[in-house]
Amino acid sequence: MKRALLGLTIVMCIGFIQAAPESDSGKPEYTSDNHLLPPKNLREWIFLSSGLGMSYTPGSADHQMFTNVFVPQWAYSEFVKSGKWPDKTIFVVEERGSETKGSINKVGHFQTDLMGYGVEVKDEARFPEKWAYFNFDESSKSAQANPKAACWQCHEDHAAVEHSFVQFYPTLKPVAKKFGTYKQAAENP
Amino acid sequence: MKRALLGLTIVMCIGFIQAAPESDSGKPEYTSDNHLLPPKNLREWIFLSSGLGMSYTPGSADHQMFTNVFVPQWAYSEFVKSGKWPDKTIFVVEERGSETKGSINKVGHFQTDLMGYGVEVKDEARFPEKWAYFNFDESSKSAQANPKAACWQCHEDHAAVEHSFVQFYPTLKPVAKKFGTYKQAAENP
Numbered sequence: 369m370k371r372a373l374l375g376l377t378i379v380m381c382i383g384f385i386q387a388a389p390e391s392d393s394g395k396p397e398y399t400s401d402n403h404l405l406p407p408k409n410l411r412e413w414i415f416l417s418s419g420l421g422m423s424y425t426p427g428s429a430d431h432q433m434f435t436n437v438f439v440p441q442w443a444y445s446e447f448v449k450s451g452k453w454p455d456k457t458i459f460v461v462e463e464r465g466s467e468t469k470g471s472i473n474k475v476g477h478f479q480t481d482l483m484g485y486g487v488e489v490k491d492e493a494r495f496p497e498k499w500a501y502f503n504f505d506e507s508s509k510s511a512q513a514n515p516k517a518a519c520w521q522c523h524e525d526h527a528a529v530e531h532s533f534v535q536f537y538p539t540l541k542p543v544a545k546k547f548g549t550y551k552q553a554a555e556n557p
Numbered sequence: 558m559k560r561a562l563l564g565l566t567i568v569m570c571i572g573f574i575q576a577a578p579e580s581d582s583g584k585p586e587y588t589s590d591n592h593l594l595p596p597k598n599l600r601e602w603i604f605l606s607s608g609l610g611m612s613y614t615p616g617s618a619d620h621q622m623f624t625n626v627f628v629p630q631w632a633y634s635e636f637v638k639s640g641k642w643p644d645k646t647i648f649v650v651e652e653r654g655s656e657t658k659g660s661i662n663k664v665g666h667f668q669t670d671l672m673g674y675g676v677e678v679k680d681e682a683r684f685p686e687k688w689a690y691f692n693f694d695e696s697s698k699s700a701q702a703n704p705k706a707a708c709w710q711c712h713e714d715h716a717a718v719e720h721s722f723v724q725f726y727p728t729l730k731p732v733a734k735k736f737g738t739y740k741q742a743a744e745n746p
Contacts, residue, residue: 526660
């Protein structure tokens with residue numbers, strides 16, 4: 369399980385916060401010392417897709433978590449028109465527990481409590497590498513960008529559209545292909 | 558697998574349509590002979606939750622499908638303020654295939670192609686039982702309400718808030734509890 373969780377963490381760059389996110393502009397906001405504030409009202413953003421127990425490293429996942437990916441409406445609208453992510457795009461990966469037995473459900477998995485968030489932003493003027501990745505723990509009100517060797521490098525190497533894993537977002541995949549921004553090679557293992 | 562799929566069908570009332578939905582008002586629209594038109598732009602609606610391979614009958618599901626549940630923004634806003642679904646609320650359950658091996662993913666499941674939609678509407682003036690359920694197949698441009706014995710009865714018997722399975726929508730559950738509209742007994746098997 370540890371290996372699977374490690375993989376999930378590397379891939380999705382999930383943070384663990386219990387507090388409600390704090391910014392609701394749909395664009396990244398920072399403290400005076402360049403730390404990202406967590407987004408707010410992300411349930412009103414556009415849902416891209418969800419996964420269950422996804423990992424890029426082999427291993428069993430005995431406590432699989434759901435991952436729900438959201439982008440703000442304004443960024444989604446721009447992507448649909450261009451196949452590109454505008455500057456100031458934010459992605460949030462919401463991580464939730466899963467259960468099988470509950471109410472009248474007997475098979476499969478449904479979502480339960482919030483486990484954390486990971487945040488990815490495109491901010492070309494602020495970050496030399498254009499994209500940056502953040503985790504939040506329970507007590508943090510803001511977060512410093514993660515080292516490039518973690519999330520950034522994996523997204524650089526394997527994402528189908530810029531730094532986004534559009535290969536796992538089935539409604540955006542045809543959009544990117546239409547605009548010629550989809551890297552087909554990202555579908556290779 | 559058949560039993561699991563039967564359960565899923567009864568529970569989620571999934572229809573199988575390949576064509577794009579046709580109405581974008583976020584409220585139910587009908588033909589002159591009282592058939593529902595499929596909704597449009599549901600990816601811009603509010604995401605409530607997703608499940609993987611959920612079924613209310615025991616059995617193995619060797620080809621599990623993801624189910625993504627959406628409501629229009631206007632209905633979601635009303636629910637957040639009242640814990641109740643306003644008249645003309647529409648729910649859509651989007652059903653998608655799942656895969657494990659793809660791109661760099663090795664464990665767990667991610668979403669793939671659209672398999673179909675199920676639609677639930679609350680329309681008090683139009684339907685004697687207030688709520689109605691619809692399936693669409695590939696060639697249909699509209700659909701007649703399903704018999705009461707199928708979806709309607711299951712939702713009547715087991716849904717936590719009116720006819721909606723809020724026990725499986727973790728962000729709405731505390732809202733309904735706050736407004737006293739949550740039936741705790743719906744959490745029992």
